[in-house]
Amino acid sequence: MGRLVLLRHGQTDFNVQHRFQGRVDISLNAEGVTQARAAASALVAGFRFGRIVASPLLRAVVTAQAVADLVDLPVETDERLVERGFGVLEGEVYTEMSQKYSRELDEYRRVGECAAAGIEPRREVGKRVAEAVRAAAVLAQANHGDNEDARGVDVLLVLHGAAISAGITALLGMDATDWHGIGGNDNCHWSVLEQGQRVPGWRLVAHNVGAQDTAR
Secondary structure (H helix, E strand, O other): OEEEEEOOOOHHHHHHHEEEEOOOOOOOOOHHHHHHHHHHHHHHOOEEEEEEEEEOOOHHHHHHHHHHHOOOOOOEHHHHHHOOOOOHHOOOOHHHHHOHHHHHHHHHHHHHHHHOEEEOOHHHHHHHHHHHHHHHHHHHHHHHHHHHHOOOOEEEEOOOOHHHHHHHHHHHHOOOOOOOOOOOOOOOEEEEOOOOOOOOOOOEEEEOOOOOHHHH
């Protein structure tokens, strides 16, 4: 089994405006396209991808396509990689929510959860993302395991900041509700996981790496 690379999408206008994105389906802005192309060049120089799987949200698909164009692979999608749902906070500007949703925002900031606002439980986000990552790993092994030249082929998963944080937490065997030691990635930054023989079965070998880091 090769490495699993979890890449966050490029910048959107919502990122610039400091809005909660969640599942709002917004594409990349011009800077995000530039970021995606730079990340793609760095990634294909350091990894040998045999499969690319993305969240179905447009910002993830467009980012994934920048890599796919360089390696002549299709972009598959998996609903389990979609961003965490942020309920009534989606589309709202952070600085304005303190008046409109003060109670909900306070609870979210304190504990990372708020059922009253319709925010998807972080534990559930971690569970579904981890399932998608495991499935991608299994299928990659099934597709390439009998081909000696293809062994060690890497898999790229393109998704979202909160989804990456919760997913990695779950893969490392920790409860995403109670443990917040791994933050989300910056735009077009990636994390790398390898399978291991010891519990929990995965090792986080790189986190929040960007194209500028690989150029040093």
